[in-house]
Amino acid sequence: MTSAPNNNKLATVYDGLAAQLDECAAVLRHDLEAAEAALVHAREKVDEIRRNLDDVTRRQEDLRASSVTLRASQRPTFPRTFPVELLCAVFQAFVGEATSLWDGWYTKCDIDKQRRTAPFILAAVCRRWRAVTLATPSLWYYIALPPPTSVLDCHTSMYYVDTVLARSRTSPLEIAVDWEHLTDAQWTELRDDTQPLLRRVADAASRWRIVFVLLPNLAATRENLDDFRRVMPMLEELVVCREDEDGANLWAGDFPVYLPRCPKLRRMRTDGCHIVWTAYNFPPMLVHLELEVHLPINVIWDLLQYLPVLEALDLDLPEDPVMNWTPPTDQKLQLPALRDLEINRMADHLLSEWAPYMELPSLRSCRLAYVDYDNLRPFLEVFADSITTLAIYTMEVSTNPAAMPELRNLRQLDIGHCDAGYDYTFSTLARTDVWPELETVELQDLEISTEFASALIEFVRARHPKRLNTVRLKSCNAPTWFLEQLELFLRDSKAGPQQA
Numbered sequence: 001m002t003s004a005p006n007n008n009k010l011a012t013v014y015d016g017l018a019a020q021l022d023e024c025a026a027v028l029r030h031d032l033e034a035a036e037a038a039l040v041h042a043r044e045k046v047d048e049i050r051r052n053l054d055d056v057t058r059r060q061e062d063l064r065a066s067s068v069t070l071r072a073s074q075r076p077t078f079p080r081t082f083p084v085e086l087l088c089a090v091f092q093a094f095v096g097e098a099t100s101l102w103d104g105w106y107t108k109c110d111i112d113k114q115r116r117t118a119p120f121i122l123a124a125v126c127r128r129w130r131a132v133t134l135a136t137p138s139l140w141y142y143i144a145l146p147p148p149t150s151v152l153d154c155h156t157s158m159y160y161v162d163t164v165l166a167r168s169r170t171s172p173l174e175i176a177v178d179w180e181h182l183t184d185a186q187w188t189e190l191r192d193d194t195q196p197l198l199r200r201v202a203d204a205a206s207r208w209r210i211v212f213v214l215l216p217n218l219a220a221t222r223e224n225l226d227d228f229r230r231v232m233p234m235l236e237e238l239v240v241c242r243e244d245e246d247g248a249n250l251w252a253g254d255f256p257v258y259l260p261r262c263p264k265l266r267r268m269r270t271d272g273c274h275i276v277w278t279a280y281n282f283p284p285m286l287v288h289l290e291l292e293v294h295l296p297i298n299v300i301w302d303l304l305q306y307l308p309v310l311e312a313l314d315l316d317l318p319e320d321p322v323m324n325w326t327p328p329t330d331q332k333l334q335l336p337a338l339r340d341l342e343i344n345r346m347a348d349h350l351l352s353e354w355a356p357y358m359e360l361p362s363l364r365s366c367r368l369a370y371v372d373y374d375n376l377r378p379f380l381e382v383f384a385d386s387i388t389t390l391a392i393y394t395m396e397v398s399t400n401p402a403a404m405p406e407l408r409n410l411r412q413l414d415i416g417h418c419d420a421g422y423d424y425t426f427s428t429l430a431r432t433d434v435w436p437e438l439e440t441v442e443l444q445d446l447e448i449s450t451e452f453a454s455a456l457i458e459f460v461r462a463r464h465p466k467r468l469n470t471v472r473l474k475s476c477n478a479p480t481w482f483l484e485q486l487e488l489f490l491r492d493s494k495a496g497p498q499q500a
Contacts, residue, residue, distance in 0.1 A: 057137075057170050064135040068128070087129075088136050091122055095139050098174045098210055101237050102267055102288065105314065105342065105367070109212045109239055111144040111176050119167075140168035141209075143201065144176040149186065154193035161200050172209035172234050175201060180214035180243050187218045195224065202227035212239035220273050222256065228275045231261045238268040240275040241292075250274075251295050259283065269314075282306040287337075290314040297350060298325040301333060309337050314367075315351070316344035323349075327357045334359045342367040348376040355382040365389040367414075373404065380405045388412065401425060401434040410435045416444035416474075423455035430455070430462040439467050444474040453482035460489045 065084045095118040101107050119140050123133040133139055143164050148154045177198070187194070205227065215224070220242035228240065238259075251274065258275045259265070265283040269290035270276060276295070277283060286307055291314065293300070304313075313335070327333070333354060339362050343351060348371040351358075355378050363386045368376070380387075384405045391414035413435070415422060429435065441459075448456070460471060471486060 205230040292316040314342035317346035352378040367391040426455040448478035
């Protein structure tokens with residue numbers, strides 16, 4: 001046993017060491033504060049340099065355009081004397097402007113051949129047009145890569161990318177990589193030539209504005225997805241998906257930090273590629289989010305926790321979530337701006353579990369696809385008074401309104417892409433006062449059978465003109481007699497039936 005004097009001596013030594021560590025900690029805290037201050041100053045300096053660079057670039061473009069004008073021939077022919085400013089405007093209209101990837105809930109992830117070739121066509125007309133085209137970087141904003149089928153395609157695409165990047169200078173870029181249907185055999189054969197092509201496009205990530213990348217399964221590796229770990233200060237819209245819905249980039253403790261700085265990101269969609277942010281670098285301007293993911297439920301909670309202006313959320317869980325985590329009792333999932341919520345597959349289970357912890361004061365529209373009504377009922381009960389629009393898509397069984405929570409303020413019902421017969425749904429609505437405020441019904445892409453048509457007419461006669469005033473049909477096949485009777489019973493409504 002150690003004697004008391006020895007213990008006292010040892011304690012004294014420990015106290016001395018602790019004092020030394022206190023001094024080290026004080027020095028480190030001071031260094032940390034200095035480093036953080038330097039980082040803030042550096043970021044401000046970078047922003048100032050970027051603003052100055054943009055100003056210099058604009059003046060450079062003006063000077064080049066003026067140079068083109070001065071060097072132009074003095075012959076008084078119309079094409080050669082046409083003002084450069086107007087010519088640039090005409091060229092821009094011919095090439096087209098960058099457009100959103102979204103039309104409502106639908107993404108337009110297709111390569112635009114017109115915008116891909118337009119600047120090259122303009123540059124090939126004559127010397128003057130070529131000079132003006134090359135002096136206008138905003139014409140070269142679009143880079144589109146269809147799936148390569150040979151090594152020559154890869155080399156040609158690399159030359160094309162280098163050309164557009166050089167001619168666009170510092171202009172924001174729209175990137176379209178549509179390789180979703182590249183076969184496994186093609187990817188294996190061309191991998192050594194396609195990966196450098198992806199790296200070359202990623203080298204311009206600081207100028208990405210609108211990006212969609214659709215990859216074959218074999219290409220959706222963490223190595224290739226590392227390009228999304230770059231800083232993208234101009235990024236506004238992003239779609240990153242793979243060929244199928246499986247998760248390739250699985251969550252782990254060392255999961256990469258994607259989208260480290262995207263302050264302008266407003267719309268995005270990702271699937272099993274799992275290009276998602278962390279709680280420390282969330283996109284503050286995000287208004288539209290689509291997640292088709294295989295992530296732990298606590299990770300999904302963290303992703304949604306800091307989105308103050310999010311207006312539309314599509315949550316799709318291909319697999320039943322493992323409910324092994326409960327939100328803290330003192331914490332709420334607050335989405336104050338969320339108006340539109342789409343619930344797909346197993347997300348019904350998750351949202352029903354979370355319903356008591358969610359605050360959605362702006363929620364108005366709910367879209368359902370492949371959901372289980374029994375699983376979803378707790379969620380609908382919590383937000384029954386908020387929902388004014390209910391959309392049902394791709395259901396396998398018909399809806400029984402009487403079995404659902406009372407949606408007292410529901411004003412619009414949309415049904416589309418359904419295989420089930422909805423004659424029972426509308427017969428129930430005709431016989432009961434369920435959803436009493438219902439004003440508008442929209443049917444889309446439906447095959448309307450005789451039974452379905454009869455139920456709809458019964459529903460219209462029972463509900464019109466008390467509340468119901470509009471029935472819209474979009475791309476529906478229906479009996480002629482049904483369309484005539486529908487028009488008859490809604491004739492005095494200002495918004496009568498529409499057949500798109």
